[in-house]
Amino acid sequence: MSMLIKTLLIGFCLLHSVSCFAQDNYQKLGKKADGLSQQAQWNLTILPSGDNLPKGGGTAVQGAKLFAVKCAGCHGPEGIGASAEPLVGEVGSLTSDYPEKTVNSYWRNPTTLFDYIRRAMPTNAPFSLTHDEIYALCAYIFNKDDIFLNNVELNQETLPKVTMPNHSGFVAIYPSQNQQNIKDQP
Amino acid sequence: MTDSTTTNRRQFLKQASLGGVLAGTMSLPVWASQTKAEFPDTLPEWMRKPGDNFSNYGQPSPYEQQVIRWISANPEAPGNGVSWTPLHDLQGTITPNGLHYERHHNGVPQIDPAQHILLIDGLVQQPLSFDISSLLRYPMVSRTCFIECGGNSNSGWKNNPIQSKAGYAHGLVSNAEWTGVPVKLLFEEAGIKSAAKWVIAEGADAAALNVSIPLEKLLDDAILALYQNGERLRPENGYPLRLVLPGWEGILNVKWLRQLRLVEQPAMTRDETAQYTELQNDGRARQFTFVMDVKSLITSPSLGMVLPDNPGIYQVSGLAWSGRGKITRVEISSDGGQTWHDATLHDPVLDRAFTRFSLPWHWQGHPAVLQSRASDETGAVQPSRSALIEQRGRHGFFHYNAIISWEITESGDINHVYAD
Numbered sequence: 025m026s027m028l029i030k031t032l033l034i035g036f037c038l039l040h041s042v043s044c045f046a047q048d049n050y051q052k053l054g055k056k057a058d059g060l061s062q063q064a065q066w067n068l069t070i071l072p073s074g075d076n077l078p079k080g081g082g083t084a085v086q087g088a089k090l091f092a093v094k095c096a097g098c099h100g101p102e103g104i105g106a107s108a109e110p111l112v113g114e115v116g117s118l119t120s121d122y123p124e125k126t127v128n129s130y131w132r133n134p135t136t137l138f139d140y141i142r143r144a145m146p147t148n149a150p151f152s153l154t155h156d157e158i159y160a161l162c163a164y165i166f167n168k169d170d171i172f173l174n175n176v177e178l179n180q181e182t183l184p185k186v187t188m189p190n191h192s193g194f195v196a197i198y199p200s201q202n203q204q205n206i207k208d209q210p
Numbered sequence: 211m212t213d214s215t216t217t218n219r220r221q222f223l224k225q226a227s228l229g230g231v232l233a234g235t236m237s238l239p240v241w242a243s244q245t246k247a248e249f250p251d252t253l254p255e256w257m258r259k260p261g262d263n264f265s266n267y268g269q270p271s272p273y274e275q276q277v278i279r280w281i282s283a284n285p286e287a288p289g290n291g292v293s294w295t296p297l298h299d300l301q302g303t304i305t306p307n308g309l310h311y312e313r314h315h316n317g318v319p320q321i322d323p324a325q326h327i328l329l330i331d332g333l334v335q336q337p338l339s340f341d342i343s344s345l346l347r348y349p350m351v352s353r354t355c356f357i358e359c360g361g362n363s364n365s366g367w368k369n370n371p372i373q374s375k376a377g378y379a380h381g382l383v384s385n386a387e388w389t390g391v392p393v394k395l396l397f398e399e400a401g402i403k404s405a406a407k408w409v410i411a412e413g414a415d416a417a418a419l420n421v422s423i424p425l426e427k428l429l430d431d432a433i434l435a436l437y438q439n440g441e442r443l444r445p446e447n448g449y450p451l452r453l454v455l456p457g458w459e460g461i462l463n464v465k466w467l468r469q470l471r472l473v474e475q476p477a478m479t480r481d482e483t484a485q486y487t488e489l490q491n492d493g494r495a496r497q498f499t500f501v502m503d504v505k506s507l508i509t510s511p512s513l514g515m516v517l518p519d520n521p522g523i524y525q526v527s528g529l530a531w532s533g534r535g536k537i538t539r540v541e542i543s544s545d546g547g548q549t550w551h552d553a554t555l556h557d558p559v560l561d562r563a564f565t566r567f568s569l570p571w572h573w574q575g576h577p578a579v580l581q582s583r584a585s586d587e588t589g590a591v592q593p594s595r596s597a598l599i600e601q602r603g604r605h606g607f608f609h610y611n612a613i614i615s616w617e618i619t620e621s622g623d624i625n626h627v628y629a630d
Contacts, residue, residue: 050349052399054330054338061331066469069410069420069477098286107286119493123605125484130495132483140480143418147287147316150416194487198424198498 070139074184077138081179082160084167090157091164094146103168112168115189128169132194134186137162159183279309280378289317289416292359295384297377297509297529303556303564304354305384307439312446313359313382315417315481319466323450326414328396328434332471335401342450345436348391353433355562356531358383358502359460360486360608366595367604371615371626376512379626380614383531385564388454389437393428393470406472410479411453414468422476423455423462427500431456434467457533457562458500459608461486488606496606502533504592505611506540506567506584517622520575526553527568532586537565539585544571546579546615546629547594553582578618579629594630 060066070076092101100106104113104126114124123129127137141158144150153161159178166172172186249258270277277299283291293312295305305311312318323342331337362382365372372379406425413419423432433454436442443449448465455462461481476482476498488496508528511517517524526544530537536559541550553567567582584592593601595612602609615629 050395051347053344053347054336054340054396054399057329057331057337057339060329060339061337066329066331068412068418069471069479071473071475072478107284118489119491123489123493125489127484130484130489131480133478136478136480136483139420139477140484143420144316144416144480147290147416150316150418193493194483194495194497196498197496198500199426 068139068143070135070142072133072135072184074135074180077135077180077183078155079180080155080159081177081182082156082158082163083177084160084163084172084174086156087160087162087164087167090160094153094157095161098147103165111165115169118190118193127165128171128189130190130193131188132191134162134166134183134188137165138183277309279312280375280381287316289314292361292382294378295381296375297381297383297507298375298512298514299377300509301527301566303385303529303566304439305386307386307441307444307447310384310386310438310444310447311357311359311382313361313460314446315415315419317416318446319415320445321414321450321466326450326466326468328451328467329469330396330400330472331469332410332473333403333406334397334472335403338396338400340396342436345391345434345451348395350389350436351392351433352387352389352437353431353454353456354385354387354560355454355456356383356385356502356564357454357460357463358505358531358533360499360502362460363505363610363612363614364607366610366612366614367599367607371628373513373626375514376507376509376614380507382460385529385531386439388433388435389440390433390435390451390454393432393434393453396434397429397470397472402472405474408473408476410469410471410473410477411462411464411467412469412471413448413464414466419461419464419481420477420479421462421464421482422473422479423453424500425472427455427458428470455500457502457535459486459502462500486608488602488608490606491603496602499609502531503609503611504530504532504534504537504584504586504590506530506537506582506592507614508542508580508582508616511580511618511624512616513624513626515624517573517618517624519573520620520622521573524571524573525568526571526580526582527566528553528582530555530565530567530582530584531563532584532588532590533562534590535587536561537567537584538587540565540567541583542567542569542571543581543583544573544578547581547613550583573618575620577620579627580616580618581613581629583613595628596630 067076098108099111103111110126112126112128114126114129117124163172163178167174277296279293281293295309295311328340359382363380408422409425409428410422435452435454451467452465453463453467510527526542530540540553542553543550553569556566559565593612598612615627617625617627
């Protein structure tokens, strides 16, 4: 190999390697997902506006029967007092010495209950309830504290309109995120 | 050339081993003739016989079997609960992966990475999905930081001090090096629409846990973590993919991450309204309290240990951390907060990470109350318990960061007390 060819070869290699490391830092590997994004299993979160609430409906009367079968084992026959968190009662207890944070005493938005039951309940079989059943269970729980009427259908129209007793009970700390300012030190 | 080098080396090794055999043969009669070994009893057993074989994945010494996470779960729903890091048994600042604290809402999913994707959608120019093998090809960053459950130390709100070991009352916090892809990179690839302000993150566990996170934080320093202390995430820490938000409440560091949806307003999910909010005395609740405030804990001496020498010199050692930045100072008191002394901060002192502190203490043998008080670079000082309760009431449950006190009795036993 002549010296000239060697020099050219080395020069080419250097140039080539420099260009390899000087261009884009990485390859964009995301796949277009417009279709996926529309599918029900990728639209689980229900917004306070009711966005994403599915079709269907149920009443408190229907919910009472379901509750006894699907929920009472952990939440107690009346929705309070068993191994799982209390769901009903205690409305107005938040300023007392023994506040109880039940769905009806503490939760902010009615949509949260549908969202949470659908994704996480019952714990031994998430995603096993039908949408009609979830609406009925929500209606039953709300009705226990007269937040929703007994024989009216809870559905994608009526559910977002339910007013939770503690709806205005939350103070957003973000975005202020003030430095913790507790002064008692010398 | 390569071949001849190999041959030469082989020949050399052959000759060398032959020499070794010869030398051994020659020396054999000398020691074989001895009837008694030189060190029959004075060397330990493990020096007089070959040790165990190699292992594919190392385990702690069998003599360290008591160093475990303490599990506290609902017996009726064993997948819902926590396990506590044994901070009192550890030193340094890095939490071993098998001891990182856990909080699961419905068990640990065993996710096949080949079937897992991350979907980024909502207010973006182009919804995108990423599989794990693609994410592994992106440029990665590493960040050592603590993750602390919002409910850590919550027994502190109760009237009587809990008599649990340091880690089993305050160990819903751990510190690890997390490595992965900056969230910002993937959001830029999808194209952020100007209306986007919040992001709903969702996990692929059997609670499909969802929370809303300000977009601003995700663009700042959030990592899509794939590695934990150098190895791929443990299943209980989100394998194959989790969010890491340095300094922010544990619940937001969503494990088993499957979706990030950009939206205008928070979704008001269960875990940002019914849970992880702090009820105050006036009946109103603090919500979106994301940052974990400055805190410290003496890990040694602490409850469960006994001081053997009275009087004696002991190394008071512990951990300090703040979700707002670096720890700048830790003071230690041995008289229940009447006098304070600066502890040594051990390098490295990292932003939003565990900092180890220590101070030698000459115990005179009298009853004493050991406390630590941390400050961070924003000027925040860890509050006393009474000051924290004065401001927040006692029904908040989350974000308890008050000074922790250990009472040393005359006999050298240690109790958890409320000293202020």
